[in-house]
Amino acid sequence: MKIKPESQFNPEEFGSEGSKTPEGGTEKKEYELFRFGAGLKALGAFNIAILSNYRLSLFASDEEWKKREKETRMPLLKNFTKKAIQSYQALEKAGEVIDEGIFREISAGYEERMNDATTEEERRAIIKEFEDIKRSRDKKLAQETIRKNVRSTVFGMFEEILKK
């Protein structure tokens, strides 16, 4: 499959309402993966906030109430925490696998263009273009690692609940 330079996906184009939606091919897959990743992160953030809300309720000052809360809600809270974390990690992994697949597709497209290139100038331009894509991907992955660490830290806090 050939990837035209102008078809490269740019998440910034999808950052506001009324922006364009790609119609097909690799760009559509990238867009869907971007939307899936954004949805996954948002739901992860909401799950963390819901858990925070209920975890705080377990530390109320009324001892009797706290005891009752621990007996009635703690098992459910633990269950939710465990399932939310497991589900999040599985979904995140699925997204990463697809992201790698798309990148392989893009790389193959460039390889094909390199093979078809007839002049040295053309080849240099293709290499530069691909290096730009790789740099932008590395930057995105580095930012994602920071975010992942934040999520891991928060999830780690909730995993502590499971141990109590």
Add this chain to the structure above:
Amino acid sequence: MSTIRDNILLRVYKASFSAEDVSLWERILEKMPDELLEDAARFIEISPESMSYLNENLKKKTEALEKGDIKLLDEALTDQKKFLKSLAPSLNLNI
């Protein structure tokens, strides 16, 4: 209150949710760490049509926790998976 939280709340106020639902959003957003608020805001920005789904899912999860209803909780988590898959129909996500 952070600007990001304000922006999400503006969307909530515009969404014609019930007063009870708005109050739930306010409570939940209050507990959301700033770094993660950005994740929530980003998704709402690119997919504003998902507000209704998020509202229903939030309600279901909190109701499940309030009532201690494990079945409802499982339902909310299954819904969540289906919703995420619907965001990427051509990817055949194996989840």
